Amino acid sequence: MRCLVTGCAGFIGSNLTDRLLANGHEVVGYDNFSTGRRAFLEHALQSPNFKLVQADLLHEDQLRRAAEGVDLAFHLAANADVRYGAHHPYKDLEQNTIATFQLLEALRGNGVKRLMFASTGSIYGEPNIFPTPEDAPFPIQTSLYGASKLAAEGLIAAYCEAFGFQAYIFRFVSILGERYSHGHVFDFYKQLRQQPGRLRVLGDGTQRKSYLYVEDCIDAVLLAIEKAGDRVNIFNLGVNDYCTVKSSIGWICDYLGLRPDIVYSGGNRGWIGDNPFIFLDTSRISALDWSPKLSIREGVIRTLQYLEQHPWLLEGD
Amino acid sequence: MRCLVTGCAGFIGSNLTDRLLANGHEVVGYDNFSTGRRAFLEHALQSPNFKLVQADLLHEDQLRRAAEGVDLAFHLAANADVRYGAHHPYKDLEQNTIATFQLLEALRGNGVKRLMFASTGSIYGEPNIFPTPEDAPFPIQTSLYGASKLAAEGLIAAYCEAFGFQAYIFRFVSILGERYSHGHVFDFYKQLRQQPGRLRVLGDGTQRKSYLYVEDCIDAVLLAIEKAGDRVNIFNLGVNDYCTVKSSIGWICDYLGLRPDIVYSGGNRGWIGDNPFIFLDTSRISALDWSPKLSIREGVIRTLQYLEQHPWLLEGD
Numbered sequence: 001m002r003c004l005v006t007g008c009a010g011f012i013g014s015n016l017t018d019r020l021l022a023n024g025h026e027v028v029g030y031d032n033f034s035t036g037r038r039a040f041l042e043h044a045l046q047s048p049n050f051k052l053v054q055a056d057l058l059h060e061d062q063l064r065r066a067a068e069g070v071d072l073a074f075h076l077a078a079n080a081d082v083r084y085g086a087h088h089p090y091k092d093l094e095q096n097t098i099a100t101f102q103l104l105e106a107l108r109g110n111g112v113k114r115l116m117f118a119s120t121g122s123i124y125g126e127p128n129i130f131p132t133p134e135d136a137p138f139p140i141q142t143s144l145y146g147a148s149k150l151a152a153e154g155l156i157a158a159y160c161e162a163f164g165f166q167a168y169i170f171r172f173v174s175i176l177g178e179r180y181s182h183g184h185v186f187d188f189y190k191q192l193r194q195q196p197g198r199l200r201v202l203g204d205g206t207q208r209k210s211y212l213y214v215e216d217c218i219d220a221v222l223l224a225i226e227k228a229g230d231r232v233n234i235f236n237l238g239v240n241d242y243c244t245v246k247s248s249i250g251w252i253c254d255y256l257g258l259r260p261d262i263v264y265s266g267g268n269r270g271w272i273g274d275n276p277f278i279f280l281d282t283s284r285i286s287a288l289d290w291s292p293k294l295s296i297r298e299g300v301i302r303t304l305q306y307l308e309q310h311p312w313l314l315e316g317d
Numbered sequence: 318m319r320c321l322v323t324g325c326a327g328f329i330g331s332n333l334t335d336r337l338l339a340n341g342h343e344v345v346g347y348d349n350f351s352t353g354r355r356a357f358l359e360h361a362l363q364s365p366n367f368k369l370v371q372a373d374l375l376h377e378d379q380l381r382r383a384a385e386g387v388d389l390a391f392h393l394a395a396n397a398d399v400r401y402g403a404h405h406p407y408k409d410l411e412q413n414t415i416a417t418f419q420l421l422e423a424l425r426g427n428g429v430k431r432l433m434f435a436s437t438g439s440i441y442g443e444p445n446i447f448p449t450p451e452d453a454p455f456p457i458q459t460s461l462y463g464a465s466k467l468a469a470e471g472l473i474a475a476y477c478e479a480f481g482f483q484a485y486i487f488r489f490v491s492i493l494g495e496r497y498s499h500g501h502v503f504d505f506y507k508q509l510r511q512q513p514g515r516l517r518v519l520g521d522g523t524q525r526k527s528y529l530y531v532e533d534c535i536d537a538v539l540l541a542i543e544k545a546g547d548r549v550n551i552f553n554l555g556v557n558d559y560c561t562v563k564s565s566i567g568w569i570c571d572y573l574g575l576r577p578d579i580v581y582s583g584g585n586r587g588w589i590g591d592n593p594f595i596f597l598d599t600s601r602i603s604a605l606d607w608s609p610k611l612s613i614r615e616g617v618i619r620t621l622q623y624l625e626q627h628p629w630l631l632e633g634d
Contacts, residue, residue, distance in 0.1 A: 085475070085479060086479040086480065089418070089421075089422065089476075089479075090418070090422075093414075093415070093418055093472070097410075097414065097468060098410070098415070101406070101407070101410055104406075105406065105407075125474075134455065135454040135455050136454070136455050137452040137453070137454065137455070138451065138452050138453050138454070138455055138456065139455065140474045140549050140551070141470075141471040141472075141474040141475045141478075142474070142475065142478045143475055143478065143479070144472070144475045144479060146471070146475065147468070147471030147472050147474065147475040148471075150467065150468065150471045151414060151464070151467070151468030151471055151472075153458075154458040154463070154464030154465075154467045154468055155410070155458075155461070155464050155468075157442075157457045157458040157459070157464065158402070158458045158459065158460055158461045158463065158464040158590065159406075161458070161459045161460065161589065161590055162402060162403040162406075162460070162461060162589050162590060163403065232457050234457070272478065272479050273475065273478055273479060
């Protein structure tokens with residue numbers, strides 16, 4: 001199978017690219033390297049089945065050419081900067097919504113009709129039902145990031161109806177594991193490495209979140225594409241559990257053997273649009289006989305081990 | 318109060334503009350006249366409290382200036398061409414989603430924080446619950462029009478969270494009445510005027526739809542803005558009833574005294590993304606002590622009377 005992977009040099013995209021290549025598929029990787037890293041493609045670039053296109057999704061001609069002859073497109077490119085939506089409101093719209101539209105048009109122009117999309121549990125806003133199922137009550141958006149992903153989901157579903165596309169939409173919790181390079185474990189580890197005696201934490205530490213290990217995530221994505229046959233297939237991906245930021249800090253400090261002073265910024269939200277409780281109902285994907293291999297704690301530890309082995313990731317601002 | 322009305326020369330926008338002026342408010346009307354008609358502003362243009370800006374929502378500078386000193390923005394400008402989304406997919410994205418973003422930015426730049434938005438019952442896709450409440454299960458989009466309006470709703474809600482906006486979002490059924498200039502009553506009347514013996518109908522006539530009279534719609538909008546005080550206020554607007562396309566044809570033919578041959582195109586959808594059953598739960602707006610004055614049948618007749626008196630509307634393609 002010939003696959004297009006947008007965001008191929010990102011955290012999840014590069015792991016997915018490696019897996020697809022290992023499974024014998026051809027991969028056209030597409031990345032503008034705005035946040036992607038060439039080092040993440042070190043394995044892929046050694047494969048004769050991998051072709052890298054360095055370009056932006058807004059470059060119509062290059063995208064159109066990259067989609068030629070593709071059987072299935074995996075759309076992972078995104079502004080994943082959940083926290084800073086209010087600082088540059090156009091960025092989410094452009095990089096998540098408009099870029100998705102451009103991809104859909106490039107696929108349509110090439111007769112490519114199968115698409116996987118990396119969405120987010122953030123589109124549930126602040127739900128009232130936990131764990132939150134895929135058919136939760138119609139949500140009210142609380143972040144520009146969530147709004148931009150919801151808009152992309154809507155476009156994709158409309159293309160399924162209008163143009164006969166088949167879509168696999170995955171609403172992720174936060175993902176952890178190898179090549180993880182932003183989020184709370186990253187921030188905390190980076191802080192503690194610089195200043196082992198003090199840890200500054202956004203919010204009051206009571207936020208409850210769910211995390212999934214990246215290889216478990218990829219297992220679920222590939223399984224769903226193999227087994228689910230609706231026109232629009234939507235799956236929550238997460239573990240059947242959650243943890244508080246405080247517990248996660250405990251695991252991190254235990255692992256590192258540190259006892260820092262912890263300074264909370266206060267409030268039950270880490271930033272504007274932060275959701276104090278994310279816990280997704282994963283019974284739909286579980287019914288396909290999937291279950292995660294790592295617990296949240298194990299995912300956090302695996303991530304720390306990876307960061308310890310790749311200290312260059314912590315450099316820069 | 319100083320109001321900005323986008324789409325002021327459109328069907329609903331011009332009726333709203335007249336009402337706001339009659340209620341003693343100042344109105345800055347904004348329209349690019351792509352589908353709006355100057356004749357609909359005939360009353361408004363006589364008022365010293367009305368100022369017309371002829372410009373597109375994508376013209377940032379003009380929009381920014383138009384929003385200066387405004388207390389409340391009514392956002393009705395849109396591509397309302399529900400049927401043709403698949404013919405030009407970018408149009409809905411640009412005119413409904415990106416244009417809404419531009420308006421939000423213009424409002425934010427001027428410190429304007431109250432906004433009314435004309436959304437649509439189409440964002441429920443093909444729901445399983447009738448009448449469909451505002452908190453129906455998370456919908457799957459079936460039209461580019463619905464997807465573009467859902468995206469706009471999401472952006473607006475995210476601006477409420479990020480920037481302290483207060484929003485009034487109304488999900489309309491189809492609206493009928495004075496200045497109605499597209500939709501099934503318009504199409505059928507226009508056909509019968511040209512060829513009284515034959516009527517071509519999209520679909521099989523069994524589609525069930527709900528309609529609301531424009532003055533009832535405006536009553537509901539103004540009442541909700543007066544009485545509802547949440548940050549994000551979402552209301553379905555419709556009547557507590559629906560009709561089949563066949564019944565509506567019956568009312569139209571009875572009124573005109575015609576007995577045409579009716580030729581159905583077949584299928585239970587009029588076009589790609591058409592929803593065969595639209596019936597919204599209006600108990601939320603009804604709880605504010607609103608009820609529509611006209612039934613669907615009365616709205617259809619009122620519309621026919623208006624079209625008979627304004628035959629120039631039927632000219633053109």
